[in-house]
Amino acid sequence: MGPKTRILDATMLVFRRHGFRRSSIEQVAEAANLTRQALYHHFESKEALFRAVIERVHESAIAAEDAAVAATEQAGGDLADILAAGMNARMKTMIASFDGSPHIEELYSEHLVHARDLYQTYAARYAERLVATVERTARRLNLALPQGLSPAEFARLVEMAVHGSKSQHPAMQPADAFLKDMTMMVRTLCAGAVPKSQKPPAAKAATKAKPSRSRAGAR
Numbered sequence: 001m002g003p004k005t006r007i008l009d010a011t012m013l014v015f016r017r018h019g020f021r022r023s024s025i026e027q028v029a030e031a032a033n034l035t036r037q038a039l040y041h042h043f044e045s046k047e048a049l050f051r052a053v054i055e056r057v058h059e060s061a062i063a064a065e066d067a068a069v070a071a072t073e074q075a076g077g078d079l080a081d082i083l084a085a086g087m088n089a090r091m092k093t094m095i096a097s098f099d100g101s102p103h104i105e106e107l108y109s110e111h112l113v114h115a116r117d118l119y120q121t122y123a124a125r126y127a128e129r130l131v132a133t134v135e136r137t138a139r140r141l142n143l144a145l146p147q148g149l150s151p152a153e154f155a156r157l158v159e160m161a162v163h164g165s166k167s168q169h170p171a172m173q174p175a176d177a178f179l180k181d182m183t184m185m186v187r188t189l190c191a192g193a194v195p196k197s198q199k200p201p202a203a204k205a206a207t208k209a210k211p212s213r214s215r216a217g218a219r
Contacts, residue, residue, distance in 0.1 A: 007043065008056055020114075051118060095178075
């Protein structure tokens with residue numbers, strides 16, 4: 001294990017125990033079994049340590065989401081299966097990072113204070129991946145997305161559903177309830193995506209209905 005990995009493991013441990021505000025460089029150095037000077041050689045401040053931890057959490061979440069999406073695609077899952085698997089993998093990884101900490105709400109709020117730029121960067125990366133997944137799956141399964149939405153528009157609605165679930169469950173707690181609500185919303189959105197072959201019959205039915213109404217009015 002390299003020194004940076006050891007330091008980040010120790011940093012995560014300290015932040016989970018004490019939160020961001022009550023943690024210190026000294027506590028991290030002690031947990032990593034390093035001197036303060038040795039730690040400063042790699043990270044210049046507590047804020048830099050926190051940013052490194054947040055970046056690590058996001059990278060782990062992306063890797064977990066990519067793996068879950070690939071596995072579900074390989075297994076022949078439909079759009080709902082694939083998106084639900086990816087979102088669950090992403091969120092479970094994030095939740096597990098600070099799971100059990102009594103300071104979890106503080107850690108998430110400090111995330112937006114000290115690493116807002118990272119939050120925005122990774123939000124864009126998550127969105128890009130989601131759009132690509134929706135586009136790829138819709139093409140493979142020949143799906144028409146609901147209301148004629150583009151993959152980017154549909155992916156945005158999925159992300160909005162996730163944020164809506166977060167608003168109902170601050171800090172994504174309790175985790176089981178959050179994941180259940182999020183999955184239900186994602187699957188509900190995906191229920192509107194149907195094979196394109198099903199669209200023409202519906203259109204024909206609507207067309208046929210119009211003359212009958214006219215004839216009924218004429219009588």
